[in-house]
Amino acid sequence: MNISFTDKAIKQLTPILTETGRMLKLKYDTDGCGCLVSGVISLWLVDQADDDDIVVETNFVPVLLEKSRLVFYDDTMAIDVVEGTGCFQLKSPGQILNPRMTLIEVSEQHER
Numbered sequence: 001m002n003i004s005f006t007d008k009a010i011k012q013l014t015p016i017l018t019e020t021g022r023m024l025k026l027k028y029d030t031d032g033c034g035c036l037v038s039g040v041i042s043l044w045l046v047d048q049a050d051d052d053d054i055v056v057e058t059n060f061v062p063v064l065l066e067k068s069r070l071v072f073y074d075d076t077m078a079i080d081v082v083e084g085t086g087c088f089q090l091k092s093p094g095q096i097l098n099p100r101m102t103l104i105e106v107s108e109q110h111e112r
Contacts, residue, residue, distance in 0.1 A: 001056050001065075001070070001073065001075055001076075001077075002075065002076045002077070003026075003056050003058045003063055003077050003078070003079065004058055004059045004060075004077075004078050004079070005058060005059060005060040005078070005079050005080075006078060006079070006080040006081065008080065008081040009060075009079050009080055009081050009088060010060050012081055012088075013060070013061075013103075016045070016103065017061060020045065020105075022045045022046060022047055022105075023045070023046055023047070023048070023049070023061070023062070023063075023064060024043065024044070024045065024046075024061060024062075024063050024064065025043075025044040025045075025046045025049075025053070025063065025064035025065070025106075026041055026042070026043060026044075026063055026064070026065050026073070026090070027041070027042045027043075027044045027066065028040075028041055028066060028069035028072045028073075029041070029042045039069075039072065040098060041072070041073070041090055041097050041098045041101065042098070042101055042102075042104055043079070043088055043090070043101040043102070043103050043104065044103075044104050044105075044106045045103055045104065045105045045106065046064065046106050049064050050064075050066070052066050052067050052068050053065065053066060053067065054066075054067045054070075073097070074092035074093075074094065074095070074097065075092075076092055076093060077090055077091065077092045077097065078090075078091055078092070082099070082100055085100065086102070087100040087101060087102055088100075088101040088102075088103065089101065
């Protein structure tokens with residue numbers, strides 16, 4: 001799996017990651033979606049990896065993904081900034097996986 005960050009995304013995320021010392025996680029979130037295949041990919045800011053997480057090296061910082069949810073991701077993806085919104089976008093060469101991802105600060109209690 002290849003995940004890259006655009007220069008704009010790196011510029012926006014660098015101060016946040018430096019200040020918090022936390023990690024980025026792409027989370028396939030199914031809360032309130034009805035079923036497993038109706039989830040949405042979210043960008044989380046977390047303190048530590050969960051047992052099911054794998055680490056994917058990128059052109060910026062390593063990103064955590066749930067091993068059991070890899071089927072919902074494309075082999076090549078990019079994280080970009082949606083201008084003027086404060087949101088990020090997850091896209092691949094064939095599709096946009098999430099056009100507006102907010103950076104969600106997740107507490108340890110919410111992760112579990």
